[in-house]
Amino acid sequence: SLIGLFLNDQDLKKKAKQYDEIAKDVKLAAVLGAGIMGGGIAYQSASKGTPILMKDIREEGIQMGLAEASKLLGGRVAKGRMTPAKMAEALTAIRPTMSYGDFGAVDIVVEAVVENPKVKQIVLAEVEGVVKEDAILASNTSTISINLLAKALKRPENFVGMHFFNPVHMMPLVEVIRGEKSSDVAVATTVAYAKKMGKTPVVVNDCPGFLVNRVLFPYFGGFSKLLGFGVDFVRIDKVMEKFGWPMGPAYLSDVVGVDTGHHGRDVMAEGFPDRMAVEGRTAVDVMYEANRLGQKNGKGFYAYETDKRGKPKKVIDPQAYELLKSIVTEQREVTDEDIINFMMIPLCMETVRCLEDGIVDTAAEADMGLIYGIGFPPFRGGALRYIDTVGVAEFVALADKYAELGALYTPTAKLREMAASGQKFFG
Numbered sequence: 001s002l003i004g005l006f007l008n009d010q011d012l013k014k015k016a017k018q019y020d021e022i023a024k025d026v027k028l029a030a031v032l033g034a035g036i037m038g039g040g041i042a043y044q045s046a047s048k049g050t051p052i053l054m055k056d057i058r059e060e061g062i063q064m065g066l067a068e069a070s071k072l073l074g075g076r077v078a079k080g081r082m083t084p085a086k087m088a089e090a091l092t093a094i095r096p097t098m099s100y101g102d103f104g105a106v107d108i109v110v111e112a113v114v115e116n117p118k119v120k121q122i123v124l125a126e127v128e129g130v131v132k133e134d135a136i137l138a139s140n141t142s143t144i145s146i147n148l149l150a151k152a153l154k155r156p157e158n159f160v161g162m163h164f165f166n167p168v169h170m171m172p173l174v175e176v177i178r179g180e181k182s183s184d185v186a187v188a189t190t191v192a193y194a195k196k197m198g199k200t201p202v203v204v205n206d207c208p209g210f211l212v213n214r215v216l217f218p219y220f221g222g223f224s225k226l227l228g229f230g231v232d233f234v235r236i237d238k239v240m241e242k243f244g245w246p247m248g249p250a251y252l253s254d255v256v257g258v259d260t261g262h263h264g265r266d267v268m269a270e271g272f273p274d275r276m277a278v279e280g281r282t283a284v285d286v287m288y289e290a291n292r293l294g295q296k297n298g299k300g301f302y303a304y305e306t307d308k309r310g311k312p313k314k315v316i317d318p319q320a321y322e323l324l325k326s327i328v329t330e331q332r333e334v335t336d337e338d339i340i341n342f343m344m345i346p347l348c349m350e351t352v353r354c355l356e357d358g359i360v361d362t363a364a365e366a367d368m369g370l371i372y373g374i375g376f377p378p379f380r381g382g383a384l385r386y387i388d389t390v391g392v393a394e395f396v397a398l399a400d401k402y403a404e405l406g407a408l409y410t411p412t413a414k415l416r417e418m419a420a421s422g423q424k425f426f427g
């Protein structure tokens, strides 16, 4: 699997290089919104040598964005990875502003304002009116359709999605989303800018959740089913971490934010009701309604205390167990292997659908998206490599064993054909 990853990575680099031929130079960038994401994007751009304007409508937003950037840069200086002079250079490369004054010189704008389609459409149309004709506009939305946002624009060909992951400086993936009207130049310029920021871009087509979240939510769907059968979430976390995930699903939910997960789940349910519709109240609803939003407010599936170094430390909270009792529909005994299959089959099956639907061009790109975007266990190579390793026919048979769990577990007709004819995703 690791050799496969290396080869996939080479493929990805080759592909990104092809975009270089038509990409336009980005000498000056801008980010709209100086929040968690905007601040991270400004830091990443500036520290990799592309000056960036950082616009917000609130002074305290700007102060927070700048504070985040100086904290990250200061951390690099403290570790000896950056000189103080370079730090000063990077900080001056972030130009905070509350107006569109200098936007006429900008080559690319990354929009990272609040996740609201109406606000985003207004902000995008506004900025389109002040940038030069050929400037690229890119939205960092995680759930809103790029085609929908494009409707607010006069030049939708210059618009794409540029989906960073949180925390921006740590997460290697950037999904570049090609809308129906996005031009090749817009895609290529965004790919090139992502690379210049030290990120690995994967180009995907527009659909709810794009590639990474579309695949991640079915995995959480499996988690939800396990909780409905009364399985202990701490045990599930342990099993999935042993399988190779950097953190189990309950902990991941807390780190990402239960509210973010709750919203994303609803978007996905609307986008793919045949298999992602929400059946009854789930654990995420229970946590959300009890205002247990995860690490951000100190309580989610776990409770959080501060350790000696000031970092959040998770502890078991009996209250969470109490709350979860209300969503148990039936007590079932499951094996550790069941736990893995409950969650991995939907994730893998949705990756297959993304490839079949042309959301992503190749199996290599799909797998790399998951490795870089959600920390899929590298030694397992990615969802499609994992199916190959299990064996396509064996995987289909395994999925059929869990058929009673619903449509997320149903193999596609094409996967059945592959199983019957002995085909694989790789080689």
Ligand SMILES: NC(=O)c1ccc[n+]([C@@H]2O[C@H](COP(=O)([O-])OP(=O)(O)OC[C@H]3O[C@@H](n4cnc5c(N)ncnc54)[C@H](O)[C@@H]3O)[C@@H](O)[C@H]2O)c1
Binding pocket: 032, 033, 034, 035, 036, 037, 038, 055, 056, 057, 058, 061, 062, 111, 112, 113, 114, 115, 116, 119, 123, 140, 141, 142, 143, 163, 164, 165, 166
């Ligand atoms: N936080 C995440 O984990 C994450 C991950 C990937 C993508 N995203 C997406 O990134 C975007 C921003 O998310 P965030 O978590 O950084 O939000 P946030 O609330 O931390 O920051 C949003 C910022 O936008 C500012 N803002 C609002 N209207 C504005 C306007 N008209 N012009 C300029 N600034 C404006 C706000 O003042 C605020 O500072 C959202 O679309 C979100 O879905 C977030």
